[in-house]
Amino acid sequence: MDLKGSIPDLWKAIYNTGDLHHCFNCSTCISGCPASFGDPPLLVRNLARKVILGLEEELLNDDTPWACVSCSKCEEMCPMDVKPFEMILSIRQWQSANDETRVPPSIVEIYKRGYTQAVGVNTELRDSLGLPELMTITKNPEQLQMFREMLMKTPVVSANDYMFGG
Amino acid sequence: MELCLFLGCNTPAIRPDVERAIRASMPVLGIDLVDADNYVCCPAFGAFPSTDTDSWLATSGWNLSIAEQKGCDIVVQCGSCYSSLRMGREHIMHHPDKKDRVNELLEPTGRRVEGTSKVRHVSEVLYKEIGPETIAGQIKKSLKGMNGVVQYPCHTLFPSEVVGFEDSARAPKGMRQLVEALGANVNSYSRELQCCGGAGGFMKSTPEQAIEFAKSKFDAILAETQTDFIAVSCITCLMHMENVQNTLNKRVGEERYKIPVFDYNQLLALCLGFEAKQVASITNVSRDSVLSRIA
Numbered sequence: 524m525d526l527k528g529s530i531p532d533l534w535k536a537i538y539n540t541g542d543l544h545h546c547f548n549c550s551t552c553i554s555g556c557p558a559s560f561g562d563p564p565l566l567v568r569n570l571a572r573k574v575i576l577g578l579e580e581e582l583l584n585d586d587t588p589w590a591c592v593s594c595s596k597c598e599e600m601c602p603m604d605v606k607p608f609e610m611i612l613s614i615r616q617w618q619s620a621n622d623e624t625r626v627p628p629s630i631v632e633i634y635k636r637g638y639t640q641a642v643g644v645n646t647e648l649r650d651s652l653g654l655p656e657l658m659t660i661t662k663n664p665e666q667l668q669m670f671r672e673m674l675m676k677t678p679v680v681s682a683n684d685y686m687f688g689g
Numbered sequence: 690m691e692l693c694l695f696l697g698c699n700t701p702a703i704r705p706d707v708e709r710a711i712r713a714s715m716p717v718l719g720i721d722l723v724d725a726d727n728y729v730c731c732p733a734f735g736a737f738p739s740t741d742t743d744s745w746l747a748t749s750g751w752n753l754s755i756a757e758q759k760g761c762d763i764v765v766q767c768g769s770c771y772s773s774l775r776m777g778r779e780h781i782m783h784h785p786d787k788k789d790r791v792n793e794l795l796e797p798t799g800r801r802v803e804g805t806s807k808v809r810h811v812s813e814v815l816y817k818e819i820g821p822e823t824i825a826g827q828i829k830k831s832l833k834g835m836n837g838v839v840q841y842p843c844h845t846l847f848p849s850e851v852v853g854f855e856d857s858a859r860a861p862k863g864m865r866q867l868v869e870a871l872g873a874n875v876n877s878y879s880r881e882l883q884c885c886g887g888a889g890g891f892m893k894s895t896p897e898q899a900i901e902f903a904k905s906k907f908d909a910i911l912a913e914t915q916t917d918f919i920a921v922s923c924i925t926c927l928m929h930m931e932n933v934q935n936t937l938n939k940r941v942g943e944e945r946y947k948i949p950v951f952d953y954n955q956l957l958a959l960c961l962g963f964e965a966k967q968v969a970s971i972t973n974v975s976r977d978s979v980l981s982r983i984a
């Protein structure tokens with residue numbers, strides 16, 4: 524492994540918790556991980572190593588954290604309480620903050636209409652099932668506006684405001 | 690008991706028959722549901738929890754505040770929504786600085802989060818609050834003579850410290866006992882606790898491998914059980930376990946994978962006498978083999 528250009532303090536920017544340093548490479552997090560069957564595989568242990576060693580380039584270019592299914596099995600099984608799933612989220616956050624192409628399009632959907640899906644527009648189907656009309660935020664411009672203004676004060680949304688239609 | 694129903698996105702948009710099943714069955718068992726007006730996406734783990742803590746927890750706080758205003762706990766069916774809301778609440782409750790920040794962000798919207806409302810999964814309410822005995826005593830029809838397998842939503846098991854309600858996340862019993870309460874015989878199999886693999890980015894980023902992963906589960910079900918159906922309690926498990934069977938059939942060139950999948954509340958509503966066309970009508974894998982035997 525090439526450790527030239529490694530940044531010893533990088534872990535503080537990515538996953539600032541002492542628990543990370545308790546990782547002893549046991550691979551328990553990998554053995555229960557669905558996404559470890561991917562190609563390339565999500566190897567949580569290796570990501571923990573890269574964060575500890577401060578391999579910035581490698582981490583910025585690593586797509587595997589996004590393959591996580593969020594099952595949290597690693598979180599349950601890790602004997603050292605590294606909280607690997609939270610680490611995965613933290614790596615994604617750090618990538619999103621440093622590379623706008625990483626910003627998930629779903630946050631634009633949620634910003635625009637409150638949901639990842641078109642909730643509450645399937646009225647005919649809902650009627651036929653005997654379901655009530657849903658009081659969605661999409662139908663309540665005042666609430667939606669407040670929700671958007673709230674999000675506009677948060678780091679990744681405000682840094683990329685052009686994505687949100689101003 | 691009154692609970693605030695958090696529907697998430699997929700259930701009301703894509704599988705509203707599951708929503709109908711929940712709205713139909715819970716009141717019969719003494720749970721009154723109130724709607725979470727103006728709720729937003731939980732937020733999904735792939736959205737704000739993957740960008741920054743502020744937007745993540747502000748969105749959780751937005752949703753939690755709705756139930757707090759109504760003075761009741763939240764009930765959720767979607768596994769991801771459940772886990773996201775639980776984790777969000779956990780961060781807010783255990784980190785005063787985060788709670789302050791969330792309330793600062795919420796303030797202009799007229800909302801506040803205190804943590805008074807808990808987040809509960811519908812299977813936990815059924816298992817712990819209502820109980821299998823009560824369910825068995827209330828049903829008008831049953832699944833007698835049928836075999837089932839259960840899919841535990843991993844989001845209700847792990848991390849047990851934050852989301853759990855089972856005595857042991859390694860040996861959960863809730864789903865099994867709930868399905869048994871409807872009269873079915875529940876079969877065990879080796880990959881029972883294996884995740885369906887349908888959530889998050891696994892299917893999106895490496896679909897080939899995700900499908901193979903699901904195949905290993907279905908092959909174990911076919912080889913080791915006599916099951917007539919799969920009972921789940923998560924919208925993602927439901928949709929993925931149906932879709933993947935169709936994909937697998939195309940691959941193997943025969944109709945090998947055709948096990949009907951039901952959300953638990955659908956089976957419950959059917960046994961309570963509600964009509965299949967209302968509570969279990971939307972599916973990609975025919976349910977007729979089961980529906981015709983519920984009596």
Ligand code: SF4
Nearest residue numbers: 546547549550552601
């Ligand atoms: S299970 Fe925990 S201690 Fe073991 S390698 Fe993974 S993160 Fe490190």
Ligand code: SF4
Nearest residue numbers: 556591592594595597
């Ligand atoms: S939470 Fe993500 S990293 Fe952890 S086991 Fe599940 S898929 Fe793997």
Ligand code: SF4
Nearest residue numbers: 697698731733769770
């Ligand atoms: S987890 Fe999925 S279904 Fe639940 S609210 Fe979020 S996007 Fe919607």
Ligand code: SF4
Nearest residue numbers: 768842843885925926
């Ligand atoms: S089995 Fe899959 S979809 Fe279901 S709760 Fe687990 S991760 Fe979510």
